[in-house]
Amino acid sequence: MKDRIHSYIESLIKERDLLFQEMESYASLHNVPIMELSGIEVLLQLLRMQEPKRILEIGTAIGYSAMRMAQALPETEIVTIERDDERYDLAIQNITKSEYASQINILKGDALDIYQEVKDFGPYDAIFIDAAKGQYMKFFELYTPLLSTNGYVYTDNVLFKGLVTEETIESKRIRNLVGKIKKYNEWLMNHDHYLTTIVPVGDGLAISKKMSE
Numbered sequence: 001m002k003d004r005i006h007s008y009i010e011s012l013i014k015e016r017d018l019l020f021q022e023m024e025s026y027a028s029l030h031n032v033p034i035m036e037l038s039g040i041e042v043l044l045q046l047l048r049m050q051e052p053k054r055i056l057e058i059g060t061a062i063g064y065s066a067m068r069m070a071q072a073l074p075e076t077e078i079v080t081i082e083r084d085d086e087r088y089d090l091a092i093q094n095i096t097k098s099e100y101a102s103q104i105n106i107l108k109g110d111a112l113d114i115y116q117e118v119k120d121f122g123p124y125d126a127i128f129i130d131a132a133k134g135q136y137m138k139f140f141e142l143y144t145p146l147l148s149t150n151g152y153v154y155t156d157n158v159l160f161k162g163l164v165t166e167e168t169i170e171s172k173r174i175r176n177l178v179g180k181i182k183k184y185n186e187w188l189m190n191h192d193h194y195l196t197t198i199v200p201v202g203d204g205l206a207i208s209k210k211m212s213e
Helices: 002-012 018-030 037-050 064-072 085-096 115-119 133-146 160-165 172-189
Strands: 054-058 077-082 104-108 124-129 147-156 194-199 205-210
Touching (some): 018 064, 037 064, 037 124, 077 085, 085 104, 115 133, 124 133, 160 172, 172 194, 172 205
Parallel strands (some): 054 077, 077 104, 124 147
Antiparallel strands (some): 194 205
């Protein structure tokens, strides 16, 4: 039933520009983790409602989500971080040949190591976390001090293909990763300074609103 509903919702989504379709095909063929279609449509709608002036994205991959955000929010500046050499180069290529290059600043490096460079572009009205899942809590704690009053943090993959509900996972690596995601979700839902809800769309999207000080 859920799969049929998911397929139905995706069938209603408007066709993306050719460049985005090419990037989606590339990601599927080469196992590049970009947001699922239904998930990014929800994220984009939330961002349209929020109207952030500057977004920090942790995890560029090939530039797909940064470019989708730039298209949806033509007045918004996006700062995005990627540590993988090959994906960084592909993101540069994709962004450069798009009409969104002037909106996007892509930084090379590990997000845990380049805080000062990222800080120089801030503050940020929204932070989108979509990088190494085992580091989600560290990303959140490191960069939320750069979040403006009443800002939002969006975290992708918090349901991790439904594995957060599984009692038994054979792979030790996956089991440990799932454990970290579950710990992050529980920590986030009980955070003293953020109100969070988790939406079961795409691979799971957590939406955290900064509480007024």
